Amino acid sequence: MYEIFYSYKQELIYSLVVLILLILIQYILRKSAHRVGKRSEINLTRTRLMLKYINILVILIAIFLMAIAWGMELTQLALIFSSVFAVIGVALFAIWSILSNITSGIIMFFSFPYKIGDTIKIHDKDLPIEAVIEDIKAFHLHLRTKEGELITYPNNLLLQKAVSLKEHHGYSDEGKDAL
Template sequence: MTELFLLNKNQILTTLAIMLVLWIFQFILKKTANRVGHNSGIHVTRTRLMFKYINVLVTILAIFLLSLTWGYNAQELALIFSSVFAIIGVAMFAIWSILSNITAGIILFFSFPYKIGSRIKIHDKDLPIEAVIEDIKAFHLHLRTLEGELITYPNNLILQKAVSLIEKEYHADEGKDAL
C-alpha cells in the first residue's frame, strides 16, 4: 500500500487538490445561485434546478482535470472530448428544441421578472394567453387560465413573445363567485 502511494504520490496529491478546488468552486456557484434566487424571490425548485446544472458542470471539469492528472495527455483528451461532443452535437441538432428550452430555462432563472403565482398575459397574435404561472420547469412553464385550463408553454417561446404582468401574485380563489 505504501509503495502504491509512493509511486503515485504526485497524482494523489494533485487529485486531492483538484477535488478541494472544485468543491470550493461548486460551493461558491451554489451560494451565488442561492443568493440570486433568494434576492429575486425565485421559487426554491428553480434554484434546485440550477444546482443540478452546476453539479453537471463541476463533474465534467473533474473528469477532464483528473484525466489529465492520471496520465492522459492533452491530445488524447482532446480527441475523446471532441468525439463525445461531436456525437452530442449531432444528437442535439436533431433535438435542438430541448437544448434551446434548457438554455431559455437558465436565462429565465436569472432574468425572468415574473414569479410563480403571477398573473400574466402573453401577447401572441394567433393565441393570446392570460393565465397564472403555476410552475417554472427546465423546459416549460405551467400556466393555468382563468377557466382552469392547464397550458404547458415552452421556455424558448416565452422569451420570444411580449408578456405583460397583470397581477403580481394571483390567488386561485379570488375572482370566483361565492356559491
C-alpha cells in the same frame, strides 16, 4: 500498499488538491445561486435546475483535471471531448426537432382553431401560403394549394407564424380512420 502510494504520490496529492478545490468552488457557486435566486425571487424549481447545471460543470472539470493528473495528454483529451460533444450535439439537435414537432402536434390537437377542409393563409414574409388543410398529422399538416400542389408544413412552424382563416368548410373527419 506503501509502494503504490509512493509510486503515484504526486498524482494522488494533485487529485486530492483538485477535489478539495472543486468542492470549495462548488460550495461557493451553489451559495451564490441560492443568494441570486432569493434576491431575484426566482422560482425554486429554476434555482434547483441551476444547481444541477453547476454540479454537471464541476463534474466535467473534475474529469478533465483528473485525466491530466493521471497522465492523459491534452491531444487525447481534446479528441475525446470533441467526439463526445459532436455526438451529443447531433443527438440533441435531432431530438429537439422531433420533440418540437410532436409537442406542437399535441398543442394543435387541443387548441388548434382550424379544422380539416378549412382554407388558411400562413403569413410568412418569404413564402406566404394560402391552402386547404387536407390532414393534420403528429409532425406536420398536409396543405393543398389552389394550383393542386401538396405542401407538408411542420407543426412547430405553424405555431410560430400568424395564420388566418380564409374560408371555413366545416368538414367532419369523424370515422376517417374507421375504414
